Amino acid sequence: MPIFPENKARYPKDWKLRSKFVRFYRARNRCEWCGCRNHEPHPITKSKVVLTVAQQA
Incomplete structure (x- = not known):
């Protein structure tokens, strides 16, 4: 997911x-x-897994 300009x-x-x-x-x-x-x-929900990374504050 792209970073929105206001959060860059x-x-x-x-x-x-x-x-x-x-x-x-x-x-x-x-x-x-x-x-x-x-x-x-x-395997349980059958939804597509999309990895993301969270930035620590």
Whole structure:
């Protein structure tokens, strides 16, 4: 999901790189909480899993 222009100042300039690192390298393209794979159906809800990264305040 893109960052809305009004929120852009809240994120570091290298946010895309940081987000990609967390999702694909650290988490290995899986949810760190339940282990579901990114862009695949969740085994229980059957909804598509989309990984996101939250910025700490």
